[in-house]
Amino acid sequence: MTYEEKTISSEMIYEGAILNLRRDKVYVKGDNTSYREIVEHNGGVAVAAVTDDHRMLMVSQYRKAAERVVLEVPAGKRETDEDPMFTAMRELREETGYSAQKFKHLTSFYSSIGYSTEVIHIYMATGLTPGETDFDENEAIDLSSYPVEELKQMVLDGEIIDGKTITAILLVAAELGI
Numbered sequence: 105m106t107y108e109e110k111t112i113s114s115e116m117i118y119e120g121a122i123l124n125l126r127r128d129k130v131y132v133k134g135d136n137t138s139y140r141e142i143v144e145h146n147g148g149v150a151v152a153a154v155t156d157d158h159r160m161l162m163v164s165q166y167r168k169a170a171e172r173v174v175l176e177v178p179a180g181k182r183e184t185d186e187d188p189m190f191t192a193m194r195e196l197r198e199e200t201g202y203s204a205q206k207f208k209h210l211t212s213f214y215s216s217i218g219y220s221t222e223v224i225h226i227y228m229a230t231g232l233t234p235g236e237t238d239f240d241e242n243e244a245i246d247l248s249s250y251p252v253e254e255l256k257q258m259v260l261d262g263e264i265i266d267g268k269t270i271t272a273i274l275l276v277a278a279e280l281g282i
Contacts, residue, residue: 107133109140117141122181145222149192150179152210152272153202153229158280159249160273161200161232166244175248175258176269179224188212188225196229198238200247205231210275215267226272228279253282 109130118125124144132138153161160177167174180195182188189207196202208228215222237247250258256277258264264273 109138112137141219143220143222145220146182146184146186147188147221147223147225148179148181148268149188149195149225149227150177150268150272151192151196151207151227151229152177152276153196153200153204153232154252154276154280155232155249156230158252158282160252160255160276161202162248162250162255163199164246164248170265174266175264176266177272179268189227192225192227192229197235199243199245201235201237202229202232203235204229204233208279210279211271213271224268224271226268226275228272228276252277252280256282 109132112129112131114126114128116124116126122145126142126144128140128142130138130140155161162175163178164173164175166172178195178199180191180198182191189209192207193203196204206229208230210226210228212223212225214220215224252273255264255273259270259273264270
């Protein structure tokens with residue numbers, strides 16, 4: 105039987121520009137207590153931008169946590185109370201320069217449900233029109249495109265290491281019957 109943990113107290117340990125960290129004291133099974141460390145994050149979006157010939161726009165950027173350049177779908181964090189669809193439109197334009205005629209919500213998921221409130225919303229963007237990028241001042245991004253079939257194989261071969269990107273590619277491949 106599952107047991108719903110009730111919060112007894114909550115302490116903010118760190119407040120940052122991107123995330124906060126809190127420590128909750130909770131009741132657990134048998135009226136015992138335990139602690140949970142929770143990363144608070146506004147969440148983000150990932151955009152699977154698909155061209156008419158079934159290629160996906162991809163970005164490459166250095167990711168400090170992985171200590172390497174990572175191939176990803178365009179993505180970014182939501183501002184407080186920002187509609188995820190608006191975030192998707194903004195991030196697609198900023199990181200690729202493209203706009204889309206149509207956005208389709210594919211899924212939303214917790215990035216790491218054991219300790220984080222971050223929810224990532226994945227959209228498929230179609231009817232693409234090129235334009236000018238508008239990178240954040242600290243971003244260094246390279247833009248490329250790959251056939252969806254090739255990206256799917258890269259996922260299966262372990263070449264794509266980012267969770268939101270893996271999810272986006274596999275969902276788009278399923279949408280397209282690839």
